[in-house]
Amino acid sequence: MSTEYSPDEMMTVSAARLLRNGAVCFVGIGLPSTAANLARLTHAPDAVLVYESGPIGAKPSVLPLSIGDGNLAETADTVVSTPEIFRYWLQGGRIDIGFLGAAQLDRFANINTTVVGQYAKPKVRLPGAGGAPEISSSAKEVLIVLKQSKRTLVEKLDFVTSVGFLTGGNSREDAGLRGKGPVVVITDLCILRPDPATRELKVTCIHPGVNRGTLAANTGWKIQFDEECKETEKPRAEELRVLRELKARTAAAHGVEGEAA
Amino acid sequence: MAAWLSLAEAIATNVHDGDSVAMEGFTHLIPFAAGHEIIRQRRKELALIRMTPDLIYDQLIGAGCARKLTFSWGGNPGVGSLHRFRDAVENDWPRPLEIEERSHSDMANAYVAGAADLPFAVLRGYTGSDFARINDKIRSITCPFTGEVLAATPAVRPDVTVIHAQKADWKGNVLLWGILGVQKEAALAAKRVVVTVEERVEALNAPPNACVLPGWVVSAVCEVPRGATPSYAHGYYDRDNVFYRAWDAISRDRETFNAWMVKHVLKTENFAEYLRVLAESQTSAVCQ
Numbered sequence: 001m002s003t004e005y006s007p008d009e010m011m012t013v014s015a016a017r018l019l020r021n022g023a024v025c026f027v028g029i030g031l032p033s034t035a036a037n038l039a040r041l042t043h044a045p046d047a048v049l050v051y052e053s054g055p056i057g058a059k060p061s062v063l064p065l066s067i068g069d070g071n072l073a074e075t076a077d078t079v080v081s082t083p084e085i086f087r088y089w090l091q092g093g094r095i096d097i098g099f100l101g102a103a104q105l106d107r108f109a110n111i112n113t114t115v116v117g118q119y120a121k122p123k124v125r126l127p128g129a130g131g132a133p134e135i136s137s138s139a140k141e142v143l144i145v146l147k148q149s150k151r152t153l154v155e156k157l158d159f160v161t162s163v164g165f166l167t168g169g170n171s172r173e174d175a176g177l178r179g180k181g182p183v184v185v186i187t188d189l190c191i192l193r194p195d196p197a198t199r200e201l202k203v204t205c206i207h208p209g210v211n212r213g214t215l216a217a218n219t220g221w222k223i224q225f226d227e228e229c230k231e232t233e234k235p236r237a238e239e240l241r242v243l244r245e246l247k248a249r250t251a252a253a254h255g256v257e258g259e260a261a
Numbered sequence: 262m263a264a265w266l267s268l269a270e271a272i273a274t275n276v277h278d279g280d281s282v283a284m285e286g287f288t289h290l291i292p293f294a295a296g297h298e299i300i301r302q303r304r305k306e307l308a309l310i311r312m313t314p315d316l317i318y319d320q321l322i323g324a325g326c327a328r329k330l331t332f333s334w335g336g337n338p339g340v341g342s343l344h345r346f347r348d349a350v351e352n353d354w355p356r357p358l359e360i361e362e363r364s365h366s367d368m369a370n371a372y373v374a375g376a377a378d379l380p381f382a383v384l385r386g387y388t389g390s391d392f393a394r395i396n397d398k399i400r401s402i403t404c405p406f407t408g409e410v411l412a413a414t415p416a417v418r419p420d421v422t423v424i425h426a427q428k429a430d431w432k433g434n435v436l437l438w439g440i441l442g443v444q445k446e447a448a449l450a451a452k453r454v455v456v457t458v459e460e461r462v463e464a465l466n467a468p469p470n471a472c473v474l475p476g477w478v479v480s481a482v483c484e485v486p487r488g489a490t491p492s493y494a495h496g497y498y499d500r501d502n503v504f505y506r507a508w509d510a511i512s513r514d515r516e517t518f519n520a521w522m523v524k525h526v527l528k529t530e531n532f533a534e535y536l537r538v539l540a541e542s543q544t545s546a547v548c549q
Contacts, residue, residue: 029338052365053287053440065339065502068288068440070495081441082287082312083373086366091385110389114362119395125350127336127343130313134366134386163389175389176410254502 001244005235007188008147010207012038012243013235015099015145015186023096024048026089026135029067031145032099034246035186037063041242050089052131054079062253063246067130086131090138093178098139100132100162102146104154107200107221109144109164109182111136112157119159129161136162141183148187154220165199172199190215191232200224205232263433263479268457268488268531271481272298275421275453281308283372283419283451284317287442288338288500291317291492292425294485294532295457300324301526310419312368312443313338316491316508319345320526322358323518329359331417333368340505344512354515362396367414372443374416375450386412422451425489426474427496428465429458433476436465439495441472448474457485459497485532 005013015035019025021044027036029051037060040047049058053068057077064072073079080089089095103126104112111132117123136142142164146152164182165172172181181199185192191205202224203215208231216223235243266274276282276299284292296317299307308329309318316337321327323345335346349358363371370382383402393399402413424444426437435456437444448454456474461484467473476482487494491501491508511521525542529535 053289053442055440065505066288066500067338068442069500070289070439070493073289073439073495079440081445082365082443083369083446086369087373087384090366114391119391122351125335125342125347128332128334128362129364129392130334131365133364133390133392134384137388138385159395160389160391166389172389177388178385 001237001241003237003240005240007207009235009240009243010232011145011147011186011188013239014191014205014207014232015143016042016239018143018184018186019044019047019097019099022046024050024094025097025099026050026052026095026131026139028100028130028132028135029064031101032143034063035145036099037246038239038243041246042239050085050095052082052085054082054085056080056089061249063250065254086134090134093138095135095139096141098135098142098179100135100142100144102144102152104152104157105144105146105185106154106157106164108166108168109185109194109201110157110160110166111144111162111164112159114159114161116158132162136164136181137177137179139179141180144182144185146185146187148189148218150218150220153218165194168199169197189218193226195224202226203229205230207232208234263429263456263476263482265433265461266481266483268294268298268483268485269302271455271483272302275455275480276304276423278304279306280420281310282421282423283310283417283447284423285311285442285444285447286425286489286492287312287440289440289442289493289495290425290437290444290489291315292423292457292488293317293490293492294488295423295425295455296321297526297532297535300326300522310417312365314343314346316343316505319343319508319512320522322346322349323355323512324522325355327358328356329361331361331363333363333365337505337509339502340509344509345518348515361398362392363399363414364392367399367412368417369443369446371414371417372446372450375418376446379416381413381415383411383413417447417450419447419451421453421455422447423455424448425457425485425494427459427494428462429456429482430462430465433479433482434465435474435476435479435482436467437472445472445474449478453480454478455480456482457488458482459486459488459494460484487536488532490536
């Protein structure tokens with residue numbers, strides 16, 4: 001097996017590493033689901049994966065293509081209704097980590113998945129909220145994974161679908177939001193974490209082969225670097241093997257590749 | 262007691278022009294056969310409600326059946342955009358579509374409120390987001406006991422809810438299992454309920470806590486095998502992921518979409534014929 005790796009694999013592996021074993025994780029479909037299952041199949045066998053369609057403790061052997069695939073139900077500890085998953089399990093305060101994707105993100109890790117352009121006459125109509133607004137507010141911590149470019153990390157969001165740190169500083173706490181908010185953002189170029197005081201995202205790890213100029217060129221605001229900014233550890237052979245086998249099983253089972261939406 | 266009807270009769274009797282219609286099923290058990298029948302009967306001015314519009318509402322919207330959509334996530338799961346939904350919102354084609362946009366948690370709570378005959382739902386949600394700016398029905402209420410400010414949103418009370426399930430017995434008692442979504446709440450929130458099922462059985466033989474809708478809350482029940490495809494029915498057939506992917510190309514272009522709808526839905530008599538025609542289309546596509 002080649003230990004050469006793609007930026008997408010670097011992103012998925014770094015995101016997976018940040019899911020601690022035993023955590024109860026509310027998983028979004030797409031990139032978060034890939035990373036969460038990679039974590040479960042490597043260092044975090046006791047992570048509890050919760051999907052908004054109702055499965056609690058899902059252990060799929062192939063990646064789900066939709067949020068409600070049958071293999072999530074079949075491998076779960078229990079399957080509850082959609083009202084119950086949001087009312088008792090998420091709002092009830094039982095989720096350690098909300099694992100989200102995003103179409104656009106601003107410097108305070110607020111998320112837009114609704115529209116590009118004006119709401120009433122959008123340039124691009126995106127899918128919308130799904131479960132993310134309440135995941136981002138109620139989960140104890142939030143991880144966000146997305147591909148980085150000037151189109152995704154933007155100066156100003158056209159719509160705030162799900163909240164990060166609002167306008168920074170203590171504005172999230174002042175608004176009465178319960179969870180801590182986004183503790184880390186993982187992209188295909190770097191890892192960002194909020195500054196403890198301003199809550200602006202700062203680069204804390206740069207993926208191997210990426211330089212600061214590339215990061216600046218792929219960010220819609222003047223990106224800041226943490227003083228102790230390091231290089232991300234390369235994907236280990238074992239991580240790549242498990243990820244590639246997972247993707248191969250998924251393609252074989254579904255007849256199509258996963259992870260678009 | 263539920264009336265056992267053909268799907269055509271059930272839709273003719275229960276779904277009228279101008280109705281608010283919820284057709285639920287969270288990826289699983291999406292009532293596609295019923296959606297096609299609504300299009301075949303050329304219903305119009307419908308106010309559609311569904312957490313995830315999915316391909317079923319992409320088809321209804323593109324066919325011009327809807328004046329309004331209440332929803333919380335409008336994508337093609339695992340694939341990308343719903344092109345007919347986007348064309349309606351971005352370009353008013355084939356007609357303008359009013360949208361009422363909410364979150365999943367809100368919609369789920371709003372169905373619960375509807376089922377419980379309450380006027381509104383209460384949840385801890387939307388704080389700091391832009392939703393209240395674009396949906397004036399997202400408001401707040403102060404808890405009389407703690408002073409906490411919570412989101413308050415209107416209950417969902419459809420004129421008719423349509424769902425698909427695995428089984429029903431001769432009395433119309435309906436059994437569903439697997440990913441349950443909001444179907445029970447959507448059914449109990451509605452004035453009328455139409456259910457399509459994979460099969461009619463003598464007895465459900467369901468364990469005591471199974472998800473059963475008693476026949477006396479169901480208006481009409483119809484036997485429609487494979488009635489949820491290209492979604493899936495747990496224990497019967499898998500999700501047709503290849504069709505979900507193919508829909509991206511079918512729906513991207515208005516003419517291609519129209520031609521597909523005419524051939525597969527408007528010119529077929531019923532869902533069984535749709536499945537035959539679809540199978541022929543797919544075979545010829547493979548041969549090309």
